[in-house]
Amino acid sequence: MMFASRFIDIHVHAMPQCADSQNRMSLAAARMGYTGICVANLPEFITGAASGTSGIGAEVRLGVELCPDKPSRLEKDIAKYGQQFDVIIVRGGSEELNEAALKSSRVDILENPLEFNHVLAKLARDNHIALGFNIGGLLLRGSQRIQALSMHRKNLMLARKYGVPVVLASGARSHYDLRAPREMAALAMLFGMTLEESVRALSTTPLDILNKGRLMQGLEVVV
Amino acid sequence: MKPLPPTLRERRRYLAIEAYSEDAISQSDLAAEIWNAAGSLFGDKGSSECGLRIISFKGGHGIVRCSGDMVREARAVLATITAVKGTRVGIMVRGVAGTIRAATEKYILGDIELRAETGEKEIRCSGITGKAVRRVVDEIDILSDDQNAVQMMNRSSTRYIGATVFDITDRR
Known part of the structure; x- marks a missing residue:
């Protein structure tokens, strides 16, 4: 019952950043039970590829993953790519960078911020920016996975306390990295996420983010 | 030794799994990797409680057993597997059942696709030229x-370019 929802993997990579084409990711995701994916490459790997469906795979929407080194660079990147893409994902960095990302009205997701606290959590809630949990780090072993788990556990605690929207994503760099929704939920359980929270973080919250982009584009056409 | 009466046996669940891998992997290598992954994720104590064991595995499909109340943990272990003996792999759980027979009948039998069609065709797609080494339905792996x-x-960190029939622009 609970797993009858529409699932979306809000952050995957594709060609030319990685070895799998957009269509291949879409087919592989559909096979695992997703109805949509968002391909968000780094800015240097942007192509003229279009969003849409290949007919039989998961619906593909385009986003961009920004990982600027300083806040001023972030503003430039947002000005440059904000109009072009449905979803803007910012990779967490220094505290100043995270703060700048959470103050921007165009950013949709702040992903894996290591420097995250109660002040930033309130900012995220007030500006309706989702906190992203990229499970890529949980597929490593040893110290990197321990650090990833600790970070996710802390971020989840803050998100719960301040009511910040949460999304779960694979951050897949190939179709071998994609994980089915139930597997994503099982991985999220490792840092304390409940089944209900995982389902929401894979369905309604990412769906809201995609619809927000579409609504805003629609508004521009009307005005 | 007399087998335990059914009421005293521990509860078990059987996961029907499907593995997508670059090249064929053997049951013993997969078993070793599951063992490894469980040990790394939950330690020796947690792994023993999880009771993971591979029952059968062939041609990308298999059955894995785990303790009845550790299904989510077992899924987590399987989800952390990214490579078996250097070959990239992704594992998906197709379904969970209470007996080997139910898991096989419900989740494996009807679902086996013909994984054939390996021919070395020169292919061009998305600006890349290479040889198609494997095709499963619409998905094609290209060596380039x-x-x-x-x-x-x-x-x-893969060995092949992942494409689909929709990406091919030229075939020789």
Whole structure:
């Protein structure tokens, strides 16, 4: 019952950043039970590829993953790519960078911020920016996975306390990295996420983010 | 030794799994990797409680057993597997059942696709030239030594370019 929802993997990579084409990711995701994916490459790997469906795979929407080194660079990147893409994902960095990302009205997701606290959590809630949990780090072993788990556990605690929207994503760099929704939920359980929270973080919250982009584009056409 | 009466046996669940791998992997290598992954994730104590054991595995499909109340943990262990003996792999749980027979009948039998069609055709797709080494329905793996392709595969740590029939622009 609970797993009858529409699932979306809000952050995957594709060609030319990685070895799998957009269509291949879409087919592989559909096979695992997703109805949509968002391909968000780094800015240097942007192509003229279009969003849409290949007919039989998961619906593909385009986003961009920004990982600027300083806040001023972030503003430039947002000005440059904000109009072009449905979803803007910012990779967490220094505290100043995270703060700048959470103050921007165009950013949709702040992903894996290591420097995250109660002040930033309130900012995220007030500006309706989702906190992203990229499970890529949980597929490593040893110290990197321990650090990833600790970070996710802390971020989840803050998100719960301040009511910040949460999304779960694979951050897949190939179709071998994609994980089915139930597997994503099982991985999220490792840092304390409940089944209900995982389902929401894979369905309604990412769906809201995609619809927000579409609504805003629609508004521009009307005005 | 007399077998335990049914009421005293521990409860078990059987996971029907499907593994997508670059090249064929053997049951013993997969078993060793599951063992490894469980040990790394939950330690020796947690792994023993999880009771993971591979019952059968062939041609990308298999059955894995776990303790009745540890299904989520078992899923987590399987989800952390990214490679078996250096071959990239992704594992998906197709379904969970209470007996080997139910798991096989419900989740494996009807679902086996014909995984054939391996021919070395020269193919062009998304600006990359290479040889198609495997095709499963619409998905094609391409072996390429283009400079661009090699860089992409390094970033993904894979051996093949993943494409689909919709990407092909030229076939020789």
